[in-house]
Amino acid sequence: MNRLSVVTLLIPLFVAFLTPVRSQPGVVRQLETCPCQVKIDSTFQTRCAYLIVPENRKKKNGKTIKLPFVLVESKNPAKRKDPVLFTGGGPGTSSLGWVQGAVKSLVINDRDCIAFEQRGTHFAVPNLEGTELGQAVREAYRKNLNKDSMEVVGVKRYKKALEAKGIDLAGYNTDETVSDIHDLLATLKIDSVNLLGISYSGGLMSAVLQRDPTRIRSLILDSPLPIFIPIDEDEPANFAEALNILFDHVERDSTDKARYGNLKARFEQYFTSIEGKTFTFQYLEKGAKDTLQVQYTRNELLDYLVNVMYNASRIKQIPYIITEMMQGNHRYVKGVLDSKLSGYSGPSGMRMSVYCADQTAYHSEQVKQQLYDAYPYLRGYHINDVYQPLCDCWKVPPINPKTKQPFYSSKPALLVDGEMDNATRPLYIDRLHHYMPNSQRVLFKLRSHGVGGPDWARLMQEFLTNPYQKLTSAKPEIVVY
Structure with missing residues (x-):
């Protein structure tokens, strides 16, 4: 062999040596088989197990937690190899129940379905559930104490109780859950996956993509809360915008002008006028x-x-309810009290930790004041049950600032929201579309947060079949754009 031949053979090896190989994120973790926490149609093959992960990856103390998942296999012998992975919203809600609906839907026809329980939520070991905050709220109502002050008391008790169990609250946040999901994919040897998220987990799944896109085939996000959105600065305005759309419908469609005429202005005037007032209810x-x-x-x-x-x-009942309230008929308070005084536990510890680390750590109290100046009929009202004074007690570190940054991606995504969503407005899917040029948006008119339903299932299945093909809708109440 001549010298030129030897050099020719060595060049690819030399280039390969110099070229860094990008490895997929995620660590292969131990699995522990466990009984399925939710009941699944027995005609499906099901795998249930715990993923064992570190409680806090920033600490080298070796402490681990258990995160259950349920994998339901499609019966289709020609099924695709890219499963759908779902995790719930909230933050803080359980995810596993999703598979009970998935086995009755179109999605199971072509793909396996996986529901993954986030750390700190109901079926995780440990979970961050407790009664201390709810007990403090009930005490406030029964003794007519200041509700906000008693919530602070309850949060302090709640935190103390969790820490007495040895729980490190600093380990329960979006960054850790993103690592959990990548670890799950690595452990299950999944090379291509479709991520399905709703509300908070819409932003969470985007953060999974941001960390590393190599395994991600597509995203399906229902009423998503993008990580980069400061929801504490938005949510009262989101509620007002949803109401305004409803008021526009009423003004246009109602024939009872005596009751419903000029309802928006009357609502705002009444709810501004009762700021600071206290009422009593038997x-x-x-x-x-x-x-x-x-x-x-x-x-x-x-x-x-x-x-x-x-x-x-x-x-559609809201306009009538508002007119009743403005006439002094506050009987609807009973429904709120029924909730608060009968088993109410308040935001879970996981919800507290995530919101404090993701949102409150990054929002501006000055902007919140501007918001209340713009919407005085909402001044001082906490739409979100996790807010600054509670996080001042909870004291968890913020997530990585990089996680909070918008990012561009060419991955295909299906983004859906309801016109009447009072929590995460359709504006958010427009914002996500700006950064994801291969995304498609769907708006369901007169629907709210968490669209669901057969029409949504059909669109989701069509998207999964070919995520780059333009979807269509023949129904005027469903707008694809």
Whole structure:
């Protein structure tokens, strides 16, 4: 062999040596088989196990936690090798129940479905659930104490109880969960996956993509909260915008002008006028003999409206409810008190940790004041049940600033929201589309947060089949753009 031949053979080896090989993120972790925490149709092959991961990857103490997942196999012998991986929103909600619906949907026809429980949530070991905050809130209502002050008392008790169990609250945040998901993919040897998220987990799944896109085939995000959005600075305005759309419908469509005419201005005037006022309600707790004289403010009235807004089937009732409230009929407070005084636990520890690390650590109190100046009828109202004074007690470190930054991606994505979403407005899917040019957006009119339903399932399945093909809708109430 001549010298030229030898050099020719060595060049590829030399180039390979100099070229860094980009390895996929994620560490192969130990799995521990466990019973399935949710009941699945027995005709499907199902795998249930714990993923064992560090509680806090920044500490070298070796302490681990267990995160369950449920993998349901498609019955299709020609199924695709890119499963759908779901994790829940909140933050703080359980994820595993999703597979119970997935096995009845179109998605299981072509792909395996995986539900992954986030750290700190219900089926994780440990979970960050507790009763201390709820007990403090109930005490506030029963004794007519200041609600905000008692929530601070409850949070302090809650934190102390969790830390007494040896839980490191600094380990429960989006950055750690992103690492958990990449570890799961590495452990299960999944080279291509479709990520499905809703609300908070819409932003979480985007953060998984941001960390490393090599395994990610596509994203499907329902009513997403992008990580880079400061929701504490937005959410009261989001609620107001959703109401304004409803008021526009009422002004245009209602024939009862005496009751519903000029409803937007009347609503804003009334709820501004009752700022700082205290009302009383005769409330009988379940199992009690004597009624309580419970004090409430406009916050409880707003709580009721916000909760109804989340329920798409009840949105049309809101104009009537508002006119009743403005006439002094506050009977709706009973529904709020039923919730607060019967088993209410408040935001979970996981929700507290994530919101404090992701959001409160990065928002501006000055901007929040500007917001209340623009919407005085919402001044001082905490739409989000995690807010600055509570996080001042919780004291967890913020997530990596890089995680909070927008980023561009050519990956295909399906972005959906409801026109009446009062938490994460359709503006957010427009913002995500700006950074993801291969994304498609779907708007469901007169729907709220978390779209769901058969039309959404059909669009999702069409997208999964060919994520680059333009979707269409023949229904005027479903806008694809």
